[in-house]
Amino acid sequence: MNTKKSPTIYDVAELSGVSISTISRVLNSPDKVNSETRTKVMEAIDQLGFVPKAEARARAMQNTNRIGVITPFFTAPSFVQRLRGVAGRLSRENYELVIYPVDSEEQLQGYLSSIPVMRNLDGLIIMSLAVESLNVERLISNKMETVLIEFSHDQLNSIVIDDYQGGRIVAEHLIQKGYRSFGFLGDIELPNRNIIHPVRSRFEGFQSVLKDAGLQLPAKNIKQAFYAHESSREAAHELLTMPDRPSAIFAASDNQALSIMKVARQLNMRIPDDVAVVGFDDIDMADYVDLTTVRQHLDESGRLSAEMVLGRIADPSRATQHIYLPLNLIERQTT
């Protein structure tokens, strides 16, 4: 036969006695071919040293079968759980999941400018990051199917929660449980204009209910702490050791609530008797440690975002959607 020419799928097909379609399938969606056939084909491939030509593939493939996720570098469990939702939904489809972890504004900007132009993604999910209008324009004009989580823009699909309302729910719950003096621990200030800041809204919602109920939230009971464990721990310590310490503390994230719990334990305080704690997110761990918190169904938001891009890829004429995910209070043992 042709000695020098590199083997094509036709050669593989001939050697393994199946059609070229099957070869292609073995390579691209292996789960759709019988495992016996698959091994037979793989043997032929190995024997011939077959390597599919990228150029030809690119041509034949109208879509790349890749979906990207731009996410803040996943230190926080909440990002991970969203990611898990995305992965879960995607694993049933034949889509590759490409992660772009962001830890600086520059990096985000870099991704946002190159991704839509390079066009080797069918869809994009942007988690918990603010996207400037200019970038939105670019995404749209390049027909990149995008969904935003925790941020919204009228031209793009988005999934958000009502953080203000979340804060209110917490306050209502605490009041109803009989608590009367409160503390707040969260990352209120904006360290970076591209990292989303839902915390302020949570705080404001919380505060508004308190105010309406005629209850105080003295400034000294409001602690600013970065998300990181260390910083939260210090703030928690201050909060728990002050003379007239609050009887209930709302932490703007579960992780911070856990820091409070840890400090309380060190101080030999009992939860919720000495101090009650409410978190926000309902990460997996919240259940393990019996933390009362606001569930925002992280996995679901990820799943849904994947669902949305997939839907738009299948039918780009679909209308833009803005989904508000419900929030509810999960009462466990800390209040």
Place this chain on the structure above:
Amino acid sequence: MNTKKSPTIYDVAELSGVSISTISRVLNSPDKVNSETRTKVMEAIDQLGFVPKAEARARAMQNTNRIGVITPFFTAPSFVQRLRGVAGRLSRENYELVIYPVDSEEQLQGYLSSIPVMRNLDGLIIMSLAVESLNVERLISNKMETVLIEFSHDQLNSIVIDDYQGGRIVAEHLIQKGYRSFGFLGDIELPNRNIIHPVRSRFEGFQSVLKDAGLQLPAKNIKQAFYAHESSREAAHELLTMPDRPSAIFAASDNQALSIMKVARQLNMRIPDDVAVVGFDDIDMADYVDLTTVRQHLDESGRLSAEMVLGRIADPSRATQHIYLPLNLIERQTT
């Protein structure tokens, strides 16, 4: 309708009033085209912003700058932390991170068949999954730079820990702390031949030290429980409510240790006074809940694996390495 879909050679042909062949020639051998025609075509190309799409993509696929990670579907925090290590290392390079979550043997087999051949990846990291020799062969013969975590094969780079030793460390620690009756909770049986099972080794190491010290580990104190919360909780409940309950329990993973802690709390038992608990992994949460555990430095294993593939990509002649990561006991409040 082709509103803004990237233009093809056909669009250019139509706009400039010549055939596609001419467009192609203008691009590939401009000297063979009349200069008038050529300018006309060039104008059309500019006007449409035409970029030969397939070519661009094929070029992009030459040097992929992509690194893949095959990982069990990330329900467990330990996988996530490894992933985070990988992402952290990669974010400094200009590499894309592609995730292939595995939740069945079929799926794994599928990835392993197609990935090395398609050559769409410069390197591959396989986490906590057993890889059959046949697949290893293929990876090697296709020159796919691979590193294995928690599994090893002499022909591939690997990063492992000594689980047996880990089990021993725990036993030694507990004995030294004065505990004399023990329990074990873990996922000992093999549900699947491709999911790595370090738990048995941990158990055996644990048991061996006990035996050498002349201490008992009665069969009824050994509980088999799946990784999932529910299952572990049940097992923990049995362990904690039996007549002569052990005074110290070794859980084969931190997550399972957390389940034990939760059940203990529900039963109003004090840790470590009523029962001591030791975990394994040292996930982020372990610190939050003050769990004594064996640190296997998950982030680091991820970081290192990325380092290794990167190194091999830069210089494929590098020798195969097998790295044993050290294990040490982190004593916190549960023992």
Place this chain on the structure above:
DNA sequence: TGTTAAACTGAAAGTGCTTTCATTCATCTT
């Protein structure tokens, strides 16, 4: 003026792969 070679150009046949659609055949249902 008629020839003819050179210069262009378009139709159509590849290129190596993916994907849709239809077909086959084994497996449930009822």
Place this chain on the structure above:
DNA sequence: AAGATGAATGAAAGCACTTTCAGTTTAACA
């Protein structure tokens, strides 16, 4: 036992170009 369902597979129709080949102009020359 008949029909429904679903998995596995192949035939054939793309995909976005490139290249060959043959036809048409044009220019040049006798």
